Amino acid sequence: MQFPERFSNLPEYAFPRLRALLDHHPAGGDVLHMSIGEPKHAFPAFVAEEIASHAHEFAKYPPNDGAPELLQAIASWITNRFGVPIDPATQVLSLNGTREGLFNACVATCPETKNGKQPYVLMPNPFYQVYAIAAAAVGAKPVFVNATAETGFLPDFSTVPDAVLDDTAIVYLCSPSNPQGAVASADYWRDLLALAEKHDFRIFADECYSEIYRGEAPTGALETAHKIGADPERVVIFHSLSKRSNLPGLRSGFAAGGPKTIAALKQLRNYAGAPLPLPIQRAATRVWADEDHVIENRALYGAKFELADDVFRGINGYVPPQAGFFLWLPVEDGAAAALKLWKASGVRVLPGAFLGRDVDGANPGHGYIRVAMVAPIDEMTRGLHEIRRHLY
Numbered sequence: 319m320q321f322p323e324r325f326s327n328l329p330e331y332a333f334p335r336l337r338a339l340l341d342h343h344p345a346g347g348d349v350l351h352m353s354i355g356e357p358k359h360a361f362p363a364f365v366a367e368e369i370a371s372h373a374h375e376f377a378k379y380p381p382n383d384g385a386p387e388l389l390q391a392i393a394s395w396i397t398n399r400f401g402v403p404i405d406p407a408t409q410v411l412s413l414n415g416t417r418e419g420l421f422n423a424c425v426a427t428c429p430e431t432k433n434g435k436q437p438y439v440l441m442p443n444p445f446y447q448v449y450a451i452a453a454a455a456v457g458a459k460p461v462f463v464n465a466t467a468e469t470g471f472l473p474d475f476s477t478v479p480d481a482v483l484d485d486t487a488i489v490y491l492c493s494p495s496n497p498q499g500a501v502a503s504a505d506y507w508r509d510l511l512a513l514a515e516k517h518d519f520r521i522f523a524d525e526c527y528s529e530i531y532r533g534e535a536p537t538g539a540l541e542t543a544h545k546i547g548a549d550p551e552r553v554v555i556f557h558s559l560s561k562r563s564n565l566p567g568l569r570s571g572f573a574a575g576g577p578k579t580i581a582a583l584k585q586l587r588n589y590a591g592a593p594l595p596l597p598i599q600r601a602a603t604r605v606w607a608d609e610d611h612v613i614e615n616r617a618l619y620g621a622k623f624e625l626a627d628d629v630f631r632g633i634n635g636y637v638p639p640q641a642g643f644f645l646w647l648p649v650e651d652g653a654a655a656a657l658k659l660w661k662a663s664g665v666r667v668l669p670g671a672f673l674g675r676d677v678d679g680a681n682p683g684h685g686y687i688r689v690a691m692v693a694p695i696d697e698m699t700r701g702l703h704e705i706r707r708h709l710y
Contacts, residue, residue: 324454331447332672339653339669340660347664350701354668355496355643355690357564359618362611365565368601375596382587384412384572388599391606392572396555399528400541404574409550411583412599413571414592416526416556417448419583420490423522423554424452426586427579428487437487442473444497444674444683446524449490458487462675464682467637471498471646472506475513483517492524494536497673497688498646499639501531507542514552520579523555526571529562529612530619531641540574551576554583561643562612563605570594570602619643622691622698629702633710645689646670647705652687655709659687663704 330338336353383389389406396404404410413419429437439453443462453460461482463473472495475483491510493502502510514521523539540555542548558571573583587593594602605611623638626645630636635648649655652669659665668690670683689705691698 324457325451332668335672336656336666336668339657340666343657343661345660345664346662347704349664349666350693350697350704351666352689352691352693352698352701353666354692355561356566356692357561357643358692358694359564359615361564361568362605362608364604364608365568365601368604369597372597372600375600378596380593380596380599382591382593383584384410384593385596385599385603388412388603388606391603392574395606396540396574399535400538400544402538402540402544405577408577409574409580411573411580411587412594412602413556413558413573414594415560415566415569416524416558416571418592419556419571419573420446420448420522420524421452421455422586422591423556423573423579423583424456424458424488426582427520428453428456428458430457432485432487435485438482438485439488439490440473440475440478440482440486440519441490442492442495443677444670445490446492446496447673450675453488461486462677464677465495465498465500466682467635471495471500471637472502475510480517483513483519486517486519488520488522489514490522490524491539492527493539494525494527494531494639494641496524496527496642497644497668497670497683497686498637499527499642499644501536501640502539504537504542504545507537507539508546511539511543511546511548511552515548520551521553523553525555526558527561527642528557530616530643532620532623532638533640536641549576551579554579559602559605562615564615565605568598568602568605570598570605618695619691621695625695625699626691626702629706630710633706643691645691647687647689647709648685649687649709650685652684655687659705659708662708665701665704667705 670686
C-alpha cells in the first residue's frame with residue numbers, strides 16, 4: 319500500500335516527539351504540564367446554559383456557513399474590535415476552530431501553479447504546524463522565514479528574494495506570534511500588504527491570540543488593510559474562542575475577508591466542511607457578544623506576565639512577551655533543557671526546535687523552550703521557579 323510522497327518528509331508532530339523525549343524517564347516531582355497551550359481559566363458560566371437550552375437543536379443539521387445570528391455577532395465583534403465594517407453574509411465564515419480554517423483556506427485558494435511553476439507558501443519559522451501541512455496538501459512548496467531575536471521574533475519577508483515572492487501564492491503570519499508573543503505593528507502589516515500587492519499573493523493572518531495582551535490591543539491585518547484602502551481579498555483573518563474565552567473544546571472560530579475569498583472557502587465547506595452543531599453555535603453567538611469575561615481573562619494573564627518578568631529578571635536573552643500566553647525562554651539546547659527539567663522537577667515544557675525547521679542547516683528554535691502560562695497562578699509560580707532553579 320502506498321502513501322502520498324508529499325507528506326513523507328514531514329517531521330513527527332511536536333507532542334509525540336515530546337512524549338518520546340520525556341516519557342521513558344521518571345518525573346522528578348509532581349507533574350506540571352506547561353507544554354500545551356490549553357487554557358485553564360474558567361469560561362463563561364452561561365455557555366453551559368445556552369447549550370442546554372438549545373439541546374433540542376442537536377436534532378437539526380446546522381447551516382454550513384454558520385447561523386445568521388452567529389455570523390452577525392462575529393461581524394459586530396470585528397467592527398467593534400478593529401473598526402472594520404463587515405457584511406456577515408458574504409465576508410464571514412464560521413469555523414470548527416481556526417486550525418480547520420487555516421488548512422482549508424489554503425486548499426480553497428492556492429492555485430495549482432503560479433507563473434507556470436509550483437507555487438510557494440511562506441510562513442514564519444518557528445510556526446504553527448498546520449501551515450506546513452496545508453502547503454504540502456495542495457502541492458505547494460513551503461518556505462520557512464526565520465523569526466529570531468534579530469528580527470523582533472517576526473519574519474522579515476522583505477528579505478525573501480523577488481523571484482520567490484513572484485511565485486508565492488500565500489503568506490501565513492501569526493500575530494501575536496506563537497511561540498514568541500511578538501506583535502506585528504501597523505507598519506509591519508502595511509509593508510506586508512505592499513509586498514502582497516506587488517507580488518500578488520494572499521495573507522492568512524492567524525490572530526487567535528489577539529485578545530491576550532499587555533498594554534495596547536494588537537493591530538489586526540484586516541484593520542490595517544481597511545485603513546490604507548487595500549484590496550480586502552488580499553487578507554483573511556482567523557480567530558477563535560479557544561484563547562479569548564477559554565473555550566478550546568467549543569471549537570468556535572471564524573474566517574473573515576473579501577467576499578470572493580470567503581465564497582471560495584464556503585464552496586469547499588459545502589463539500590468537505592464540518593459545521594458546528596446548532597447548540598454550540600447558539601452558545602458561541604453569546605460568547606462573541608460578551609467582553610466582560612475577556613477583560614477578566616486578560617487580567618489573569620497580566621498577573622502571570624508580571625510573575626514571569628520577576629522570575630526571569632536578569633536572565634540574558636529573556637524577552638517579556640507582548641501578547642499570547644507563552645514564554646520563549648533562551649537555553650543552550652531546548653531538548654536537553656526540557657529533559658533536564660523533567661527529570662529534576664516534573665515540569666513539562668516544549669523544546670523550541672520541535673516547532674521549527676532547519677534553514678541553512680540550523681533550526682531557529684534550537685536554543686529555546688516554549689512554556690505555556692495556562693495553569694493556575696499558584697502552579698505557575700512553582701513551575702517558573704523550577705525552570706529558573708534548574709536551567710539558569
